[in-house]
Amino acid sequence: MMGAMARTLWLVGMMGAGKSAVGSRLAARLGRAFVDTDALVESVAGKSIAAIFADEGEASFRSLERAAIERVAGRPAIVALGGGAIAQPGMAERLRASGKVVYLRASPETLLARIGDAERRPLLAGLAAAARLSRVRELLQTREPDYARATCVVDADDGDVDAVTDRILEALGEARGEEGRAMRTVQVPLGERSYAIRIGVDTLDQAGAAIAACTEARRAVVVTVPEVGRRYGARLERSLRAAGIKSRRLVVADGERSKSLRVLAKLYEDLLDFDADRGTVVIALGGGVVGDLAGFLAATFLRGVPFVQVPTTMLAMADASVGGKVAVDLARGKNLVGAFHQPRLVWMDLATLRSLPRRQRANGLVEVIKHGVIRDVALFERFERDIERVLDLEPGPTLDVLERSCQIKAEVVAQDEREEGLRMILNFGHTLAHAIETLLGYRKLLHGEAVGIGMVFAARRSEAMGLAPAGVADRIEALLERAGLPTEPPDLPRRAYLDALRVDKKRKDGHVRFIAVRELGKAEIVRLSPAEILPRGALGTGRR
Numbered sequence: 157m158m159g160a161m162a163r164t165l166w167l168v169g170m171m172g173a174g175k176s177a178v179g180s181r182l183a184a185r186l187g188r189a190f191v192d193t194d195a196l197v198e199s200v201a202g203k204s205i206a207a208i209f210a211d212e213g214e215a216s217f218r219s220l221e222r223a224a225i226e227r228v229a230g231r232p233a234i235v236a237l238g239g240g241a242i243a244q245p246g247m248a249e250r251l252r253a254s255g256k257v258v259y260l261r262a263s264p265e266t267l268l269a270r271i272g273d274a275e276r277r278p279l280l281a282g283l284a285a286a287a288r289l290s291r292v293r294e295l296l297q298t299r300e301p302d303y304a305r306a307t308c309v310v311d312a313d314d315g316d317v318d319a320v321t322d323r324i325l326e327a328l329g330e331a332r333g334e335e336g337r338a339m340r341t342v343q344v345p346l347g348e349r350s351y352a353i354r355i356g357v358d359t360l361d362q363a364g365a366a367i368a369a370c371t372e373a374r375r376a377v378v379v380t381v382p383e384v385g386r387r388y389g390a391r392l393e394r395s396l397r398a399a400g401i402k403s404r405r406l407v408v409a410d411g412e413r414s415k416s417l418r419v420l421a422k423l424y425e426d427l428l429d430f431d432a433d434r435g436t437v438v439i440a441l442g443g444g445v446v447g448d449l450a451g452f453l454a455a456t457f458l459r460g461v462p463f464v465q466v467p468t469t470m471l472a473m474a475d476a477s478v479g480g481k482v483a484v485d486l487a488r489g490k491n492l493v494g495a496f497h498q499p500r501l502v503w504m505d506l507a508t509l510r511s512l513p514r515r516q517r518a519n520g521l522v523e524v525i526k527h528g529v530i531r532d533v534a535l536f537e538r539f540e541r542d543i544e545r546v547l548d549l550e551p552g553p554t555l556d557v558l559e560r561s562c563q564i565k566a567e568v569v570a571q572d573e574r575e576e577g578l579r580m581i582l583n584f585g586h587t588l589a590h591a592i593e594t595l596l597g598y599r600k601l602l603h604g605e606a607v608g609i610g611m612v613f614a615a616r617r618s619e620a621m622g623l624a625p626a627g628v629a630d631r632i633e634a635l636l637e638r639a640g641l642p643t644e645p646p647d648l649p650r651r652a653y654l655d656a657l658r659v660d661k662k663r664k665d666g667h668v669r670f671i672a673v674r675e676l677g678k679a680e681i682v683r684l685s686p687a688e689i690l691p692r693g694a695l696g697t698g699r700r
């Protein structure tokens with residue numbers, strides 16, 4: 157992937173264009189070093205840029221800057237240059253000869269708003285606010301001809317570091333070409349209930365047309381939570397309108413508590429108010445909570461209406477939106493009232509994950525890693541190579557792993573839609589996870605985090621029972637740690653865990669169907685009693 161960019165990538169532009177933030181992100185994505193020449197100059201000179209300007213004048217600063225540039229020229233690093241560097245005589249040629257130059261362009265207003273404490277910027281110090289704007293305008297005007305000699309110009313006005321980074325990679329042809337970002341399709345083959353999962357980047361605008369094509373619906377309700385609706389609702393609704401579908405947004409409160417009969421009752425009323433009929437499509441826009449709730453709504457309203465999933469969390473993309481299980485909770489337990497109701501379409505736009513906090517991204521990835529452990533060693537090894545890039549949502553690797561993950565889940569679901577046999581291997585890691593969730597009352601740990609702990613535990617138990625070769629658990633643990641995920645069971649007495657295992661709802665005749673790993677990529681169901689799952693010492697030494 158790096159062939160075309162074997163040498164230095166120079167970022168030029170005005171102060172406030174975002175060169176440092178974008179440069180660091182770019183460096184992280186490409187696995188390269190990041191250098192800021194201003195910082196280099198300051199460390200060489202032992203004083204701030206402002207002090208160099210004040211004590212020795214601009215000429216002295218420029219010669220230090222030139223020396224710093226010479227130190228890195230030709231090295232495979234991402235280098236952010238000071239705003240005036242490229243305007244120096246001969247500099248544009250020097251930069252282009254040693255690599256590629258990207259100009260981050262932003263308007264004077266944006267630049268000034270981002271500069272903040274202007275007193276630290278020598279070229280603005282001592283000016284009144286109004287004078288600063290004209291000074292920035294003036295500087296931009298003089299420098300623009302030099303900036304324009306960059307290899308490419310990238311718009312940086314929106315200040316979205318990830319989006320700007322994507323644009324740069326695209327402009328440089330480094331984004332694995334069009335093909336790497338092209339939409340992926342995974343078919344879930346369930347006879348007349350078959351449907352497609354479409355996975356892409358920045359595809360929300362096309363969702364409406366796709367929904368129209370697979371439902372014949374003229375009306376839609378979009379079920380979502382406030383934050384997700386605010387960010388992505390309008391784009392989805394605009395695309396529905398463009399496809400001739402009239403829609404209404406139904407917003408429920410954020411969090412698991414919305415997966416309740418009370419909220420459901422309200423949604424039925426909302427559907428009636430909207431004159432919904434059997435052709436009205438229910439669209440879930442959000443995480444697993446919205447998906448389960450809206451899915452159960454769709455399964456039951458008028459004995460079932462068309463349903464579409466637009467998942468916006470990693471967990472919902474990796475797991476909850478595929479497979480047709482929908483449910484609400486009762487006070488006495490999660491998912492106690494539910495149905496199987498397959499969607500007509502699952503529309504995944506990875507761009508929506510950019511606003512998802514990193515902890516939530518890692519949380520959802522656990523189920524993807526799980527798919528690798530139980531079914532596909534190549535997927536697991538892909539994570540061993542690229543997990544950081546996936547956490548950064550780099551399009552190529554993220555599309556690859558989600559596509560593979562969906563294929564695996566689709567395959568397993570297609571063979572066992574109602575969870576009578578094979579589908580149970582998807583519960584790998586979940587036996588202990590459910591016990592942990594019961595004991596912690598679903599607080600503190602997110603579902604995926606608990607599953608990660610359960611996976612390491614299940615792999616260790618598999619090794620101890622002689623089912624799996626040594627080393628499997630260590631590899632799973634190392635991978636989870638790289639994603640910042642916990643791997644140790646919460647410190648509670650063994651007795652408490654045993655009690656929690658005994659109430660596992662998947663238990664039959666005193667036994668729990670424990671999912672063991674045989675080797676990476678292969679899992680198997682074994683019937684064990686709680687005491688066999690959790691013999692003394694299984695939680696680690698020192699645990700009773």
Ligand SMILES: NC(=O)c1ccc[n+]([C@@H]2O[C@H](COP(=O)([O-])OP(=O)(O)OC[C@H]3O[C@@H](n4cnc5c(N)ncnc54)[C@H](O)[C@@H]3O)[C@@H](O)[C@H]2O)c1
Nearest residue numbers: 381410443444445446468469471472475476481508511512
């Ligand atoms: N049906 C199934 O097969 C299945 C499988 C696994 C989990 N689930 C269910 O899924 C639920 C958990 O799903 P979840 O982890 O997605 O939780 P969630 O839906 O509560 O989402 C997690 C948080 O992320 C926020 N969020 C969602 N999208 C965002 C975005 N793009 N940017 C920023 N914030 C965003 C949400 O508002 C929420 O605060 C549980 O109820 C679980 O039972 C169902």
Ligand SMILES: [Zn+2]
Nearest residue numbers: 475523603607
């Ligand atoms: Zn799960």
